[in-house]
Amino acid sequence: MLFAAAATVAAANGGGASAGSGAPAPTEPRTPGLRSPDAGFARDMAVHHQQAVEMSFIVRDRTQDEAVRTLAYDIANTQANQRGMLLGWLDLWGLPKVVADEPPMAWMRAASGGGDDPAGHDSHGGHGGRAADPASGALMPGMATKEELERLGTASGRDAEVLFLQLMTDHHKGGVAMAEGCAQQCGTPVEKALAQGMVDAQRSELTLMADMLKQRGAAPRG
Template identity: 45%
Template sequence: MSTETPERTEADRPAPARPGWRPAALFGIAMVAVLVIAVLAGSLVGSTSTPSEDSVDVGFAQDMSVHHRQAVEMAAWERDNTRDPALKQLAYDIESTQNQQIGRMQGWLGLWEMPALPTGTYMTWMADDPSMSGHSGMDMSGGVDRMPGMATSDDLRRLRTTTGPAMDVVFLQLMLRHHEGGVSMLTYGRDHAETSEVRNLAGQMLVSQTAETDLMKSLLTQRGGQPLPL
């Protein structure tokens, strides 16, 4: 039996190391990335103040979360039950947009360590504006038990028990009134909130909901319906 070691062919020899980043270089890049992230995080934390419990920012986020949740509830019902493609798309857009906005507002409240929902009456954060009583017809000194545009239990029951094109009309009437009822809160939040995040979101909501309001008026007219009084 032969004990000679077979000669290694070219294919048997280990391939030469490929040029690449050395561990030291990779470590350096990682450290730079960590420092950049730390600087950015520090600047964000340092530039963001925490609003007080009775601030416009906290009140807006709490009340608008409640207002939005009812819109999401009505939109989800319409989306699942209408046979009108235009209404199905509108309902989907409202549901997805306002769900995302609720998430942002609830996220802020969590960071600020504030309750997720109001604990008393609504809209007390607007009481310092002397023009609100005359503008909205409400005395804002003690807040309100129901925000403008909110559907009642009977309204929601009517939406669920109506079918076909008549349901689409009821949805448009309720959602149109709901959007119009939120205008005063959106305008006040845009103009009076302390943080730029809340001011910007309120302004974006106002723009998008104004466009949806115009669309719903057109769709309601096409279907022979009339807007409900606010």
């Protein structure tokens, strides 16, 4: 899969001049830098996705509701696969998966040219995540806190279903904002395409989760 992705990147960045046309020879694709949006998004979204996978496995053990269990399975499967792609690209680029002195979301702040933390910024039609609170274990927009994960792990039945749907709604909203940032700012075509795919899929799941909450007499959190 990584070799196919690399070939796609090369084809997209290398130009299409034919031999003897007089046009410049194709150049090697640019490898993203350590602090580029491409690398920053890959590192941060890998962490963001890991929590979604964790929450999905928790709720599958806390309810017998087939609709919620199916949604949880789909989210876990999709985001685990996407996480593998993001980490694989970092390996392909020869970049670390963790940068000790890099705050979460630094790539979005740098790319936007501002110092404001975008964690709680809602600039995409209501899909921004809740502000991150590192002290509580929420490192990036929409991520659940340690306390919320503990509550999910002890809830059961309808209570677990509602809490999971609310937490995952927040998580998706934060993920959409992050993915939109990469779709706009990343320079690697396959990563931009993956990010846009995340936006489209998670927006669809947001609609589904709103309906599922309504069926349970609940609603997304503010």
